[in-house]
Amino acid sequence: MEPLLRVKDLHKHYKDGRYTVHAVNGVNFDIFPGEAVGLVGESGCGKSTTARCILMLEQPTHGKIIFKNQDLAAMSEHPLRSWRRFFQIVFQDPNESLNPRFNVKRTLKEPLFLHGLYQDSHQLGELMKRVTLEIEHLERYPHQLSGGQKQRVGIARAISTSPDFVVLDEPTSSLDMSLRIHILSLLRRLQREMNMAYLFISHDLSTVHNLCNRVLVMYLGRIIEMGTSEDVFNNPQHIYTRALLSAIPIPDPAIKRKRILLQGETPNSRDIEVGCSLQKRCPYVRQECSFPVPYTDLGKRHLVACVLAGSEIINGS
Ligand SMILES: Nc1ncnc2c1ncn2[C@@H]1O[C@H](COP(=O)(O)OP(=O)(O)OP(=O)(O)O)[C@@H](O)[C@H]1O
Ligand code: SF4
Numbered sequence: 001m002e003p004l005l006r007v008k009d010l011h012k013h014y015k016d017g018r019y020t021v022h023a024v025n026g027v028n029f030d031i032f033p034g035e036a037v038g039l040v041g042e043s044g045c046g047k048s049t050t051a052r053c054i055l056m057l058e059q060p061t062h063g064k065i066i067f068k069n070q071d072l073a074a075m076s077e078h079p080l081r082s083w084r085r086f087f088q089i090v091f092q093d094p095n096e097s098l099n100p101r102f103n104v105k106r107t108l109k110e111p112l113f114l115h116g117l118y119q120d121s122h123q124l125g126e127l128m129k130r131v132t133l134e135i136e137h138l139e140r141y142p143h144q145l146s147g148g149q150k151q152r153v154g155i156a157r158a159i160s161t162s163p164d165f166v167v168l169d170e171p172t173s174s175l176d177m178s179l180r181i182h183i184l185s186l187l188r189r190l191q192r193e194m195n196m197a198y199l200f201i202s203h204d205l206s207t208v209h210n211l212c213n214r215v216l217v218m219y220l221g222r223i224i225e226m227g228t229s230e231d232v233f234n235n236p237q238h239i240y241t242r243a244l245l246s247a248i249p250i251p252d253p254a255i256k257r258k259r260i261l262l263q264g265e266t267p268n269s270r271d272i273e274v275g276c277s278l279q280k281r282c283p284y285v286r287q288e289c290s291f292p293v294p295y296t297d298l299g300k301r302h303l304v305a306c307v308l309a310g311s312e313i314i315n316g317s
């Protein structure tokens with residue numbers, strides 16, 4: 001199968017006074033039609049910047065965004081506008097992403113009009129049903145809706161143009177626990193019904209494990225490990241992934257993991273160095289870590305940028 005999306009050597013740098021912030025620093029990955037890919041990593045590692053660049057909400061500093069065999073990064077504004085119906089985003093906070101002056105009807109109509117897809121009000125009713133909202137809610141404004149209802153409107157807007165690819169940037173983190181479960185099962189059902197691919201950004205590793213076929217683990221602007229959810233969560237091979245996962249309890253007592261504690265704090269994304277970005281914090285650092293660390297391919301597209309991947313040091317108990 002051909003990938004739906006190919007991200008190639010993506011960089012996004014920002015000027016910050018005398019410094020350059022390397023928010024995204026050489027990211028490569030593919031997403032296939034209909035699959036859910038998780039993007040995890042601590043705050044500030046570059047997840048949202050990666051998403052904004054993929055959707056061309058920001059121009060990448062360097063790299064290719066090949067979507068359906070077209071490089072979006074090289075496209076001019078006019079053709080890009082018509083391509084936007086195929087890729088959409090659901091933001092973390094619907095209070096920021098919904099226009100408070102638009103009622104739900106206008107919010108949903110807008111992308112349909114823009115892409116010449118609006119037929120009649122029946123279409124809006126169908127969309128509301130899809131995200132389990134009442135037709136009467138079409139007349140309401142954001143302040144007349146609950147947090148969960150607002151996020152459903154955000155989801156309805158994203159799926160209105162029948163996209164092939166949707167980025168979900170922490171779509172449930174502004175909601176309380178019971179609502180999260182509802183929204184996640186809605187997202188899972190919509191994905192199945194509409195055969196959309198997802199890039200699901202989240203801090204919640206167990207949700208990513210549940211929802212996603214594959215996972216990308218990001219640290220300081222780079223993907224340091226990627227693979228199937230099963231491989232990354234049950235058999236992590238990068239020291240950073242191990243440290244991240246050792247902070248959450250393992251439900252299966254048969255799986256044992258050595259607890260790994262990293263030293264110090266995450267450095268600033270201005271202080272980019274050659275070699276592994278974890279070298280100042282890693283308890284296993286060695287000389288070869290100060291040179292560029294290529295991915296080790298452990299099979300089934302489980303790629304790990306650590307010199308110890310697959311070694312006894314990582315896998316011994
Ligand atoms: N417009 C900008 N100008 C300058 N720096 C920026 C800008 N946008 C993001 N950054 C910086 O880029 C880095 C990555 O930010 P980003 O928002 O992508 O992180 P994130 O992984 O989504 O974090 P979070 O989990 O907190 O949402 C951070 O150091 C951030 O401060
Ligand atoms: S490459 Fe070296 S510094 Fe980086 S995580 Fe692996 S052992 Fe640690």
Ligand SMILES: [Mg+2]
Nearest residue numbers: 047048049169
């Ligand atoms: Mg973010």
